[in-house]
Amino acid sequence: MNNMFKEACEYLKPKLEGSLVENEELKKYTTLRVGGPAALFAQAKTLNDIKLLLGFAHEKDLNYLLIGRGANLLISDKGFEGLVIRLGQDFNRISVNIKNATISAGGAITLAILLKDAQKYSLEGLEFVAGIPATVGGAIASNVGAFGKSVCQFIAEIKVVDENGLKVYKANTLEYGYRKGPLKEGEIVAEAVFQLKVGEKGIIKGRAERFFKKRKQTQPLSYANAGSVFKNPSTKISAAELIEKCGLKGLTEGDAMISDVHANFIINKGRAKAADIYILLDVARKKVKEKYDILLEPEIKTIGNFDEG
Numbered sequence: 001m002n003n004m005f006k007e008a009c010e011y012l013k014p015k016l017e018g019s020l021v022e023n024e025e026l027k028k029y030t031t032l033r034v035g036g037p038a039a040l041f042a043q044a045k046t047l048n049d050i051k052l053l054l055g056f057a058h059e060k061d062l063n064y065l066l067i068g069r070g071a072n073l074l075i076s077d078k079g080f081e082g083l084v085i086r087l088g089q090d091f092n093r094i095s096v097n098i099k100n101a102t103i104s105a106g107g108a109i110t111l112a113i114l115l116k117d118a119q120k121y122s123l124e125g126l127e128f129v130a131g132i133p134a135t136v137g138g139a140i141a142s143n144v145g146a147f148g149k150s151v152c153q154f155i156a157e158i159k160v161v162d163e164n165g166l167k168v169y170k171a172n173t174l175e176y177g178y179r180k181g182p183l184k185e186g187e188i189v190a191e192a193v194f195q196l197k198v199g200e201k202g203i204i205k206g207r208a209e210r211f212f213k214k215r216k217q218t219q220p221l222s223y224a225n226a227g228s229v230f231k232n233p234s235t236k237i238s239a240a241e242l243i244e245k246c247g248l249k250g251l252t253e254g255d256a257m258i259s260d261v262h263a264n265f266i267i268n269k270g271r272a273k274a275a276d277i278y279i280l281l282d283v284a285r286k287k288v289k290e291k292y293d294i295l296l297e298p299e300i301k302t303i304g305n306f307d308e309g
């Protein structure tokens with residue numbers, strides 16, 4: 001048992017309703033299927049659990065990471081020397097208000113479930129998320145978008161929690177942009193209310209299916225990946241195009257590869273290490289800079305230490 005875990009048990013376990021373990025392998029929680037152990041890994045069952053966990057992290061000066069579906073994360077093979085928090089039971093609730101055309105969803109609800117309920121009750125707007133692996137919290141944190149729309153455009157309000165407690169933000173107070181969510185440092189999405197429109201079930205379903213089909217045609221979905229590695233430098237230039245023009249499609253490092261289907265995806269063909277993926281990310285960034293003098297900004301979040309040795 002590591003010392004930090006011992007201290008955490010003493011501090012948290014009497015009050016924590018969720019679970020707490022040490023040295024949990026994070027590759028289980030990321031879509032890239034890489035990532036070493038988290039020194040502490042907690043599942044928060046209630047809002048109070050989050051407050052407790054954040055309080056502990058603050059008191060011990062520990063880094064913490066909120067993890068959703070892990071669909072936007074490249075976590076180091078060395079893991080995370082801090083506290084990883086995953087949202088549990090109380091954040092997995094969803095309810096539909098047909099009269100107002102709103103859906104209220106906990107931070108841990110996946111976009112797949114959100115979209116399924118929207119379709120079930122003939123509420124339209126979110127079809128563009130079909131096939132995007134994300135939780136509501138993760139989607140808001142990076143303002144997930146596709147096909148010209150983004151998740152934050154559909155928010156009526158969000159409830160966030162940080163060390164100081166719960167806050168509610170109405171839509172008109174939120175600022176967000178391209179792959180940039182409205183959250184302030186340290187805020188965790190506990191719940192979001194989405195404002196949709198009443199539509200026709202068949203049309204909504206058809207639209208979602210068309211978006212998903214486009215995705216399947218253009219993305220390497222049969223391999224582990226974390227979606228687009230880099231943000232597009234502008235609305236006119238795509239990162240994929242620049243990487244492809246540098247001749248990098250198909251470049252491999254260990255079991256990681258710059259996808260030959262979509263150059264802005266790095267895939268894990270099975271046994272890739274986070275370090276292999278990081279090397280490819282670095283090569284793509286350097287080559288594009290050399291050839292086009294454009295510095296690509298990563299869309300995926302790198303977590304932990306990637307220094308060699």
Ligand SMILES: Cc1cc2nc3c(=O)[nH]c(=O)nc-3n(C[C@H](O)[C@H](O)[C@H](O)COP(=O)(O)OP(=O)(O)OC[C@H]3O[C@@H](n4cnc5c(N)ncnc54)[C@H](O)[C@@H]3O)c2cc1C
Nearest residue numbers: 068069070071072134135137138139141144145188189227
């Ligand atoms: C096949 C594939 C396709 C994809 N397509 C798209 C696409 O079309 N458009 C797009 O925008 N993205 C896309 N992505 C990327 C990914 O789905 C999004 O970035 C998504 O937001 C990740 O959500 P998550 O729940 O997995 O968050 P994670 O990856 O677990 O975390 C990402 C960030 O969000 C934070 N976070 C997570 N939950 C919360 C919370 N409750 N409160 C506060 N912060 C939180 C984390 O701390 C972290 O900083 C794709 C990914 C894959 C694998």
